[in-house]
Amino acid sequence: MKLHKVTQTVTLTVFLGLLLLATYPFPDGLTADFFLRLDPLICFGTLIASREFLVYLLPGLLILSAALLIGRFFCGHICPMGTTLDILQSAVVSRKRTSVKNNSYESTQRYRRWKYLGLIAILASASTGVSLVYWGSPLSLVTRFYGLVVYPVLLLTADWALQVTGPLLTRTPFSSLNYLQIPERVFSTGVFVFLLFFGMTILGYAQQRFWCRNLCPAGALMGLFSRSPLVRRRVNEDCTKCGLCVRNCPIAAISEEPAKTAHSECIVCLRCMDVCPESAISFSARPFHKPVEKVNPDLTRRNMILALGSGLVTAGVLRTGIHQPLPRSRERALVNAELIRPPGALPESEFLARCIRCGECMKACPTNTLQPVWFKAGLEGIFTPVMLPRLAACSINCNTCGKVCPTGAIRDLPHIEKKHAKVGTAWINRQNCLVWEQDKKCLVCDEVCPYNAVSFQPVPERVNAAPFVTENKCTGCGWCESKCPVEGTSAIRVNIIGEIRLASGSYVDKAREYGSHFKERELGPERLAPGTFDSSTSSSMDGTTPTEPKSSEEQLPPGFTIK
């Protein structure tokens, strides 16, 4: 087996394994976002956009400095995006006949500058504090693809497979497999992410690894550092110029003159070395070798200025989007009740600068409440995580989203801090409420509230007690909204009002300062979380309420009647 196939298999497996493990309960000490931190574009783009030196992004710098020594080794061996495209290429795209003419560096130069221009635009935009990293970072794109598209489809397939094979399994020693509970995951924007990858696969018809050659800004960044790396492709005098290497290069980094290499393009996959019939090709370090062997991309000054300009203009347009915090402000300009950020999310402007929209937090969210937002937050907020309490609530004891966030856009908080990171406040929509509007018995929001923030009080002209929210007890976790039995729009909804967003410092202290008292309901040693127990721990809609006419029945424990 070829070296690049071994390394690619290993790295993709590790990448997928880490992504799979990014869930709740979160394994202690796991760096689930390790691969994302390797991406030099995520590192550079985020460091510039956030204007902070984030130690945990340093692996990206290491990869970048490694490019000085071994070129774009990362692209050919480590990058899961590259491996994925290679797999899709061989699985879907029929192998194109190549010739020296159509697969030489010179003949395929046409689009290569795009990645540099994209890089310039992204870095220019980052310099104004607007992160466009997510449009170009291969690790962000591929994590999003596997986490939000492949993973849910796989779960669905696994469930289906068990349904089909289950009855047979019960007769084997693996009968317990039949009962395996496969979680269900649904995501918005999945179709778009899928189409993006579909498009990349289609581009493979035009050129193998089209993305890596022409579009990947992270590749461009590494390309800048690997114009003449220490270890590089060298061709000796045995070369017969047969052109086999030129035809086989997946990235078309070899010149029509096979001794010349575009090192900034070469991904060090070593295919050329393997196919050379004369064994004339080697990858070695010979610092004082004559430097005639390289060719470089043609970037005109006009192009670069154009890219710089478009990056700045894009940043300006996005920065003035209606959902963005006002310039020089940390607060949101428009309070959109539906844009509930995960607990521990930085103040909105810092959050948007840091979030690379990789989808790791959404993949990891055990309840599925974290969803990528589509255009609801404008183009500037696309793919950022929001909570969707109508779908599911935030799990009280889970702090995984902060643990897996590669850039710290969601802070990695200890449990006690996370429980005080208020994301909003529940509000009762009386017109939708069964009690307020129809005077029916319903206590669900009170019963599921983990913080006792909903109370039922007698109100005039109604037989049944009606729900009220105590704002300073509510963390906005969304249990009430997720379980409200009203169909369609919930009668109790989480609104971002009162959210606590801190770039640093303690949420516990801040919550106290704001006069909040988040105290979990006594759950006893059973650790009975709301929702785990049927739909309610107690009487639900058949429960008695304080305003009911006093009867002898009321003295009885729940469920019993008079003789």
Next chain:
Amino acid sequence: MPFSSDRRELLKKGLAATATILSGGSLLLNPRESGAEALPDLVVVNGGDPAAITRAAVDALGGMGRFVKPGNKVVIKPNMSFSSGPAAASNTHPAVLGEVARMCIQAGASKVAVLDNVLHTPEECLALSQIPATCAAIPKTTVNVVKSKRLYREVKVPSGRQFKSMEAVAEVLDSDVLIAVPVGKTHSASGVSLSMKGMMGLIYDRTSFHGRYDLHDAIVDMVTVLKPHLVVIDGTRILSTGGPGGPGKIIPLNLVIASADMVAADAQMVALGTWFNRKFEPGQVKHIRLAAERGLGRMDLQKLNVRNIKI
């Protein structure tokens, strides 16, 4: 399990009627002696060893062979919904459950599946309840959590008042014998949770029971279909308050109740136990009363042939 067979229903009713007449008649003749010869409707065994009293109870009822024929597929419904140990009394005592499973296998069952749609984290329920650990030594016996929708199948509830169909565990519908082995405990919505309420661990949509339907009526609808052939109630200790999950007041009663009549078994447990620090009559639990009214069993304990055994 053929659930909606009229013939069986007729036979069962016929048998019940015959049993009533016979037991009634026998009372007239010589209560002490003839009562001992006819099979009792219900057995209560007191004793310190959970496994021994369980076996004695089923034996006194005519032995497991009365319910399980060779080659039968058996499903046992325990309480193991909560991540707590046997002492907490929110789950069935593993020794009681294990003994029932062992007797099924000894009666020739081809397999015994212990199934429950648990409420807490499945792994914790399985580990802490100690039920899988106890059953591991019993051949052909498996303990599993049924949570995935694919394990359920729609079944008609012809005599249902609240609903006409429901989704129940397919394996139960395909089995020959259903045995309920609940623990005696209180329940914050249904008063007590015994063999009938416990069957909610074999259906998919429990939310509607609490939200859309009248809970007690819905429980009775459910057990017209999910009607256990044998009920063994674990009264070694009961969760007298704080049910179903606890923590609450735990009272050791050191008894096991066995009956082929789920209503009678539940009624007997209510009568013997103390619930929320009070004594109740079986009819005060609405779903027990409704089940008796709808002819699913009897709660008139005084008129039943009850055998009390001490070991």
